[in-house]
Amino acid sequence: PAGSPKRPTPSSGFGSPSPKKRRGRSPEGPQNPWDCPYCGLLLQQPRTLSCGHSVCTGCLEVLMEADHPSRDRACPVCMQRLTASDADRKVCVQLQELITGAFGDEARLVEAYYRGGDAPAPAPKGGLALHHCVAAAALLAHSDVAGALRCLALAQQADCTLHQSYLLESKAHLCGHCSPAAVQALVVGHICARPVPAMEGPHGFTAGLSRLFADPDTTRLQLEACLAVFAKEFSTAPRGDPDTIYLPTARPPSQAPDLDLQACLPRLECSICMNILCDPISLGCGHTFCRPCLRRTLDHDKHCPFCRCRLPYGYISSDQKTNAVLQSLVETYFADELRERQEQLRQEEQTENFDEFPIFVCMVAVPGVSCPLHIFEPRYRLMIRRAWESTKRFGMCAPTADGGYADLGCILEISAIEMLPDGRMHVACTGTQRFHVLEKKKKDGYNVGKIELYDDDPVAEERLDADGSTGALITAVKRRMSDISARVMDMATTESVLGPQPEDDALRSFWYARLICLERQSFLVKMMTLQTKRERYQLLAATIGVELDD
Known part of the structure; x- marks a missing residue:
């Protein structure tokens, strides 16, 4: 809406740090998992990228539309290059439900700030600054500069590190033809949003600011006077990064709210196993599942188990990154439940490995020797994919004259798989240990067996x-x-x-x-x-x- 500020982009102000220097809302302390790593605000309509990190929908749009793709079109946390598939990803359903349930009115305030409209009343204490920003944006839309500045002063009094208030203030001063004050507010806003490397400190801003504000009424003396005032607001954090300059009023990230754990638990459960999320994977459609559950489901179907959205060709769950925010929340608030679930999965995997170990009947493989394979039969493609997504191990036995296979075999460990367009696989594996088959079975068309290791005496x-x-x-x-x-x-x-x-x-x-x-x-x-x-x-x-x- 008119008067509503856009999220800051790396090219919207001189002196913005390189992507590797970007942080969240506060330069000190660890990143709050609830906050967007790009804008620093509470995550709003979060989308989980292919790298596992989550950003606001609006921030993702800004990142994808960057003027310098080679520098800026990357995840603000790990700097992995963003692709078209990242732009197409949907809002992470469970994370959005958690944020709405945990933060309530503040989540609606963030949405109102970016979408326009009236702020919810009464404003919660944590969202008071945003409440004033919404009011200021509405006043600016009606050209009420003085009223907007009064609201922004209240916003900065409530939260001196909220960078959006300074960006709005800069816009208000420009509307009032006060360029030096606009410059100062703009730079303060960017410092609050992202720390500026010391080498690009106050004295390095002059040339860039002259280009940004090519206002004939703004003289060099005015700019230098503005920067002289602005320089007083800088300090180097004594316990922080010595190469970074911070505002002296910067505070640590806001603490997470007191959560109703019983209310949050259902939102952190996998809809397949109905247990706590263990190694959560978020699909492009926005739904999240445990990695082991998703792996088993994909054995038979290439659609999202919840919405039936078709997954990309060649999708392998072991190649997908863990949803970092959901994993952090589970580890923080439900550590006991997570350990219990991990132990349960470990026991299931161990039992399955020894009782139904997959066996590929082909030739004699021996320990310590490479054994490249070309897999084309559907049953063995299924077997190899299951092995790759779990233990990365399977057995190989030589065929016998009676149509069966030998009781002695070798365990092969997969190191790499190349998926061909028609479904065939090139598999690189190496022999590791010998085993003896105690009981022979069939599973989904391929051989499995109960085995025991056959080691040297x-x-x-x-x-x-x-x-x-x-x-x-x-x-x-x-x-x-x-x-x-x-x-x-x-x-x-x-x-x-x-x-x-x-x-x-x-x-x-x-x-x-x-x-x-x-x-x-x-x-x-x-x-x-x-x-x-x-x-x-x-x-x-x-x-x-x-x-x-x-």
């Missing part, structure tokens, strides 16, 4: 190495393998195929076996069954012709 290892000869055996095999690999292929090519040689001698035995027996699956199976590294190196020595001294 330290007692047997100690018994076989009673004479201390295992070290010499390993050294001899290493020397022989270096000669073989040099003749077959150079080491760089070898490691690009199998991955780097493991530092651990036990894992290196499998790496050697994979190098010399790429096609001999039976040899690899035999290596997998041996539970001491001495036995494996003895088998390698016999295979590659290493002569050992008695």
